Each structure stands twice: as structure tokens, then as C-alpha cells.
């Protein structure tokens with residue numbers, strides 16, 4: 294017989310059931326990547342897989358309150374390195390909800406046209422999601438979409454210079470009381486001979502020069518060679 298697992302809401306649209314994360318499906322009946330759909334109290338949720346989403350892995354791993362890693366529902370956020378939209382879709386569930394009933398705005402930037410195709414398709418069913426074909430390093434071309442600073446900025450670009458790209462974006466787009474989350478892939482940095490530990494230590498040193506480092510979350514086991522850093526502006 295299945296055990297009754299403890300259910301803990303992390304927001305009004307994200308819940309933790311035991312060690313499984315679920316988000317209220319903003320597009321009922323539709324799974325994005327074959328994830329399970331399940332009703333909790335009559336409301337359809339999608340399983341948010343921590344092996345496919347570094348944000349989900351961080352929500353499970355943080356030593357602090359996981360709710361603090363999520364943006365405020367209905368706010369405007371910036372996501373750099375949106376990929377094919379796996380994490381973006383769950384973030385949209387939380388931030389916007391069905392028909393964008395929460396009035397959120399999710400600016401999702403990616404360099405790859407093939408990712409933009411998937412994101413554009415996703416955005417057709419998910420109002421509030423704004424896909425942008427752009428380079429995270431060249432925000433003069435798309436920064437106009439964000440006339441005001443945001444309270445939540447996430448970066449997952451997996452390319453060399455991740456820390457520098459992130460600190461520039463934080464300076465330009467993150468508000469004083471907002472949080473920035475950097476997913477760092479050690480293997481993407483140029484100095485491949487450097488150990489993972491050295492890459493993370495160097496990232497901590499660089500981030501700490503100008504930002505308050507709130508937490509360093511090790512994602513090994515969900516995403517090897519990855520860490521997620523949570524920062525605030527000083």
C-alpha cells in the first residue's frame with residue numbers, strides 16, 4: 294500500500310510531497326517532457342524533476358527555506374539560458390498560472406534558435422512567458438524589455454565566463470532587495486585542468502567581491518559538476 298507522504302506547500306502553486314516537487318499545471322492536460330500529471334485536492338499538478346531542472350534540485354537541497362528561492366508570484370523575472378523551457382514551464386506555473394491569472398512576466402533569454410522555437414510554442418499556451426532570442430552578454434539588444442529592475446534573476450548558460458556574465462546582469466537588472474541565482478557548470482569554464490573545487494572557490498571569491506553570497510548549494514547527485522549560488526546586492 295502506498296505510504297501517505299507529507300505535503301508541504303512552497304507557494305500557492307508549488308508543493309513538496311515527501312522528496313517530490315509538483316507545480317500546478319497552468320496548461321491542464323498537457324505535459325511538457327513526459328512528466329507525471331497528478332491531482333492534489335482536485336487540482337492538476339506536474340512533477341518537477343530535479344534531475345532535469347537545477348532550480349528544482351536547489352529547492353530540494355537548500356539548507357534555508359526553499360520558498361525563499363522562488364520569485365514572488367505575479368512579479369517580473371529574468372531568466373538567462375532558458376533552454377527548451379523545462380524549468381521555465383514550472384516557473385511559469387508558479388509565477389503566472391493558467392491564462393496568466395497572476396499577471397506575472399517571465400523574460401526568457403536564449404542564444405539558440407532551436408530553443409526559441411520550443412519557447413515560442415510554449416509561450417503560445419502560456420501567456421506571461423516572453424521568449425527572447427538573445428545573448429545574455431549583450432543586454433543592450435534586449436534589455437529594453439526590462440525598463441525596471443527585477444527581484445529575481447536566474448542564470449543557467451553553461452558557457453565560459455558564467456560568473457562575469459552573471460555579475461554584469463545582476464548589476465544591470467537586479468533590484469537592491471532582489472535575489473540572483475547562478476547555476477554554475479564547472480566543466481564549462483575555460484580552465485578545464487582546474488578541479489571542480491577550484492572553479493567553485495574562484496566563483497565564490499569573484500561573487501563575494503561585489504555581492505552578498507547567501508548560499509552555495511551543491512547539486513552533485515542531481516547535476517554533477519554543478520553548484521547553485523544565491524546572492525543579493527550589497
Ligand SMILES: C[S@@+](CC[C@H](N)C(=O)[O-])C[C@H]1O[C@@H](n2cnc3c(N)ncnc32)[C@H](O)[C@@H]1O
Pocket residue numbers: 345346347348373374375376377378379380381402403404405408427428429430449450451452
Ligand atoms: C543548460 S541549458 C539551460 C537549461 C534550462 N535552464 C532548464 O533548466 O531547462 C543552457 C542554455 O544556455 C544557452 N546559452 C549559452 N550561452 C548563452 C548566452 N551567452 N546567452 C543566452 N543563452 C545562452 C544555451 O543555448 C542553452 O540552451
